[in-house]
Amino acid sequence: MKTTLKDIAEATGYSISTVSRVLNGSGKIGSKAQKKILICAERLNYPISKINRPFSADTHKQVALVITGHHVGEFYASYFHGFNLAAIENDVQLFMLSLHKPKKELKHILCDLTKQNFQAIVLFAPELSRDQYEELNKALPPLFPVISNGLIENPIFSTIIFDGYSGGHLAASHFEKRDYEKVGVIKGPFQKAEARFRYNGFRDYVIQSESMEFVWESDGDFSYEAGVKAFENFENAKVKPRAVFACNDVMGHAFMITAQKHGYSIPDDIALIGFDGLPMNEQKHPTVTSIETDFKKLGSTTISELIEKIKNPSPQRGMLSMVPVTLRVRDSS
Numbered sequence: 421m422k423t424t425l426k427d428i429a430e431a432t433g434y435s436i437s438t439v440s441r442v443l444n445g446s447g448k449i450g451s452k453a454q455k456k457i458l459i460c461a462e463r464l465n466y467p468i469s470k471i472n473r474p475f476s477a478d479t480h481k482q483v484a485l486v487i488t489g490h491h492v493g494e495f496y497a498s499y500f501h502g503f504n505l506a507a508i509e510n511d512v513q514l515f516m517l518s519l520h521k522p523k524k525e526l527k528h529i530l531c532d533l534t535k536q537n538f539q540a541i542v543l544f545a546p547e548l549s550r551d552q553y554e555e556l557n558k559a560l561p562p563l564f565p566v567i568s569n570g571l572i573e574n575p576i577f578s579t580i581i582f583d584g585y586s587g588g589h590l591a592a593s594h595f596e597k598r599d600y601e602k603v604g605v606i607k608g609p610f611q612k613a614e615a616r617f618r619y620n621g622f623r624d625y626v627i628q629s630e631s632m633e634f635v636w637e638s639d640g641d642f643s644y645e646a647g648v649k650a651f652e653n654f655e656n657a658k659v660k661p662r663a664v665f666a667c668n669d670v671m672g673h674a675f676m677i678t679a680q681k682h683g684y685s686i687p688d689d690i691a692l693i694g695f696d697g698l699p700m701n702e703q704k705h706p707t708v709t710s711i712e713t714d715f716k717k718l719g720s721t722t723i724s725e726l727i728e729k730i731k732n733p734s735p736q737r738g739m740l741s742m743v744p745v746t747l748r749v750r751d752s753s
Contacts, residue, residue: 474719502715546570565729583742587711589623604636604661647674669694706751
């Protein structure tokens with residue numbers, strides 16, 4: 421039986437006129453009422469795909485890429501470059517915005533962007549907690565397309581990220597094939613789910629291996645200084661690993677350079693694998709094995725999903741999609 425406005429009104433407790441105004445995109449209705457009515461309409465299979473669509477599907481799409489915690493370095497340069505290539509291929513105008521004080525600025529700026537000519541937002545804010553994502557979701561219009569590239573457990577927004585867990589598995593598998601028995605890891609910041617995924621993927625594989633032993637780990641925060649500190653911890657370790665997986669390339673490079681300064685040969689004394697696939701891996705001696713992340717693929721996957729959301733708006737669902745990673749073997753391992 422076809423769902424009517426009366427059905428939605430009875431289910432939500434709002435009047436038929438309020439339901440009608442929300443579903444027609446007219447009138448000033450509070451965000452709480454909008455969200456409740458739209459979610460109910462979707463649950464009752466009311467045709468909401470054409471509701472509140474401010475742009476035609478043929479309109480030249482404008483997407484805001486909002487970054488928080490931006491730092492100078494190859495990671496962000498590679499991230500920006502990949503998204504820019506994907507935007508060009510998909511005929512999307514991409515506007516990049518970097519915020520240094522997300523707790524103060526983010527909610528206000530995102531809400532402001534939804535009132536401008538932007539049709540969608542890509543959000544890369546890996547330092548936000550789930551409570552902060554929930555607060556953002558409550559503040560934004562219910563059907564406005566948002567995709568996150570920052571991983572949290574049980575996501576609020578649709579989230580597209582690299583498969584860090586499989587990347588850790590790939591690194592450990594490579595060490596096993598090279599017959600490295602004692603292995604260790606330089607961890608990323610454990611408040612970030614992505615860092616935990618990479619670490620857990622590596623450690624889980626090693627623990628299940630009959631030929632390898634997990635003997636060492638060092639805390640890190642993805643910074644160069646953390647890689648230097650990791651080597652100091654390595655030097656002081658009673659049992660030293662023969663092979664080290666660094667949970668990002670920056671820490672891996674710092675560890676390698678510091679080790680070389682202290683007379684270690686890579687990979688003869690210590691084998692090394694990084695994560696991110698940054699251009700620096702080809703520019704060092706020896707060249708560095710790394711888990712390769714295709715930033716253009718990340719951008720294309722994200723933009724394709726946003727275009728679908730623009731064509732068929734719906735309330736936020738915290739779906740998690742993983743972009744595959746690969747192992748690029750070089751001299752360091």
